[in-house]
Amino acid sequence: MSEQTGKQLSKEEKDARFEAELLPVLDPLYNFAYRLTLDEDDANDLVQETYLKAYRFFDYFEQGTNAKAWLFRILKNSFINEFRKKSKQPAKVDYSEVEGYYNSDDVEGEGGVATTTDMRTESVQDLIGDEVASALNTLPVDFRTVIILCDLEGFTYEEMAKILDIPIGTVRSRLHRARNSLKEKLENYAKTMGYNS
Amino acid sequence: METKFTETYPNVSEEGRETDCEKVVNLLDLIIDGEASSDEQTFFKAHIEDCVTCFESHQKQRLMKSLVSGHLKRVLVPASLASSIKAKIQQTA
CATH class of the missing domain: 1.10.10.10 (Winged helix-like DNA-binding domain superfamily/Winged helix DNA-binding domain)
Structure with a gap:
C-alpha cells in the first residue's frame, strides 16, 4: 500500500501530505455534515469518520485533484450508509x-x-x-x-x-x-x- | 420534471412565446448557476429583454440563490476537531 509510483512514503510524510491536502477542507466539510445531520455532535462524528476513511484510502487519492469533492463524496456516503440507520x-x-x-x-x-x-x-x-x-x-x-x-x-x-x-x-x-x-x-x-x- | 430543453432548443425560433417562456423557466437554474451554454445564454438574454414575467422570475431565482450563498450562517468548527483527527490518524498504521 505504501508503494507509490516506486517511491515509498514514510508514515510521517504520508501524514503530512494528508494534513496539507485534506485538512483545509475541514470547515466546509463540517458545515456540510452539520446541515445533513442538524446536530453538532453527529456532525463531529461524521467528519471524524470521513477523515479516517479518507486516510485509509489516501493512496488512491491523486494529489492535486479535487480534494473537496472527494471528501464530500466520502462524507455523503458515510451519512447514507451508516448514519441514517442510527436515527430514523x-x-x-x-x-x-x-x-x-x-x-x-x-x-x-x-x-x-x-x-x-x-x-x-x-x-x-x-x-x-x-x-x-x-x-x-x-x-x-x-x-x-x-x-x-x-x-x-x-x-x-x-x-x-x-x-x-x-x-x-x-x-x-x-x-x-x-x-x-x-x-x-x-x-x-x-x-x-x-x-x- | 426532466427538461428536454437542450435537445429541442435549436427549433426555438419556430415556436411561440408560451413555449419560449417555458424554456426560459427550465433554463433559470442553469443560468444562475453558470452552467448554461453560450447558445442557451444568448437565447435567455434575448428573451428576457422582451418578457417581463421571465425577467422577474430570473430576478427572484437569483435572489433566492443569493439568500443561501450570502446569508446562511456557517457553523463554527469545534476547536478540538482538527487535533483529534490528527491524533487519530497518527495512531492509524
Whole structure:
C-alpha cells in the first residue's frame, strides 16, 4: 500500500501530505455534515469518520485533484450508509434541537416570525440568515443537500453528480424541485414580513 | 420534471412565446448557476429583454440563490476537531 509510483512514503510524510491536502477542507466539510445531520455532535462524528476513511484510502487519492469533492463524496456516503440507520428521522427529530441554536421559531409556527429574536442584538442580515436556515432545515435531506452543494459550496453540476452518484440530469431536476420547495417556504416568510412576492 | 430543453432548443425560433417562456423557466437554474451554454445564454438574454414575467422570475431565482450563498450562517468548527483527527490518524498504521 505504501508503494507509490516506486517511491515509498514514510508514515510521517504520508501524514503530512494528508494534513496539507485534506485538512483545509475541514470547515466546509463540517458545515456540510452539520446541515445533513442538524446536530453538532453527529456532525463531529461524521467528519471524524470521513477523515479516517479518507486516510485509509489516501493512496488512491491523486494529489492535486479535487480534494473537496472527494471528501464530500466520502462524507455523503458515510451519512447514507451508516448514519441514517442510527436515527430514523434525523431531520424531524433533530430540528427541534437546532431551534434554540438558531434562536427563532418555526417558520409556520404560531407566533410566526414576529417573535424572532431581538433587533437590538441581531442585525437584519442575521435575521434573514436564520429564516433561510429554518426553511432549509425543513426540506427533505436530498433537497437540502443539492442546495448546500450548489449554492453554499459552489460545486458544479458535474462535481455534484460525482459526489451524489447520480446523473447530471438528476442533479438538475432535483435542484429545480429543491429550489421550488425552498422558494415556497421563503415566500411565506416574505409575506409575513410584508413583502409582496 | 426532466427538461428536454437542450435537445429541442435549436427549433426555438419556430415556436411561440408560451413555449419560449417555458424554456426560459427550465433554463433559470442553469443560468444562475453558470452552467448554461453560450447558445442557451444568448437565447435567455434575448428573451428576457422582451418578457417581463421571465425577467422577474430570473430576478427572484437569483435572489433566492443569493439568500443561501450570502446569508446562511456557517457553523463554527469545534476547536478540538482538527487535533483529534490528527491524533487519530497518527495512531492509524
